Amino acid sequence: MATPAEGAPVVGVLALQGDVLEHLRALRRVGADAREVRTRGQLDAVDALVLPGGESTTIGRLLEVFDLLDPVRDRVRAGMPVLGTCAGMILLATSLDQDRPQPLIGVLDVQVRRNAFGRQRESFDVELTVPELGEPPVDVSFIRAPVVTEVRAEDVEVLAEVELGPVLVRQGHVWAAAFHPELTGDDRLHAAFVGSLRRVTG
Template identity: 55%
Template sequence: MSAERPLIGVLALQGDVREHTAALEAGGARVLPVRRQSELADVVGLVIPGGESTTISRLLETFELLEPLRARLAAGMPAYGSCAGMILLAEKVLDGRPDQHQLGGLDMIVRRNAFGRQVDSFEEDLDFADIEGGPVHAVFIRAPWVESTSPTVRVLATVPETPTAGAAAGRIVAVRQGSVLATAFHPELTGDLRVHRLFVDIVRGA
């Protein structure tokens, strides 16, 4: 039963915790909000939601989750980060605060607030590798993009070359490295469960 409905944590320090929880449950998982080391130890995968990456970084330290989470990721725990979660999972961030903590897990460089501080949101339909059923409608909110990746990181989606894309055209906005998945956008806000189902399948296969 546990393998069919794996217990996946949602880091519940800030961000779209409720929305990710609903999407994961609809996608076939059981969900545990994670605020303590004991809760982190109980889950077989973790979602790091959007929010404010520097704030989540500080809260991870305050709640004494930073090093345990780094250790779980290094040991191969599946993880999925959306928006701020993508920033935290990257090895390096551009335009971040000097005291910001990175979790690692994705061998790439991201640019924080890449779509511009004045642009609150941006929407685009993306061709998303590993997901069937047509384009994924992506909602970006003060989102990052991926500047560069190592060869070990698979690019799953880029912003298409459209008149509305502007400087974002061609930028990498979804990646996977092993059992770690990240998107610059917020699939939990659209009602499309396919990204969350993909992550549940990654957890099952880990």
């Protein structure tokens, strides 16, 4: 594994459940100093955070168990950049299109529907057009993926959408993708996120 360059952004990956290793590898490939985050001390040591795909209710409960839900929310509200993918998008949303409550970080002004494309057997890979990331289309995986059903603030940018609705959005320093960009080897979303950190911290 290559050593990060001096001054590389320190990006944590929430390592409670989900695709942690895949995100660490992708972040390192694009030049970040990527580290696992399981404790408050580890959270305090990073410049930005990735919330990986996995099971959103499980991750939410573990955030409470590890006493990280409020600290993560406070850091993001104070300006820490964050990228949530799949379950991470669900956790970042301010509300869900469901009756059953679950723990949310709640910093992205959208409503999200879980499992919008179906269950595990309906998972698929697709080439997704993301003008922000250039050509060719981005190779991504949708696995029990959510979708944005309502955008609730004017400053939420829709960066990519499919027939069901937006699947990649950004609100200032908060990025959220319905898909898994870490599984296909196409690192452009990670590179764009890390590049935004360099512009802020450089």
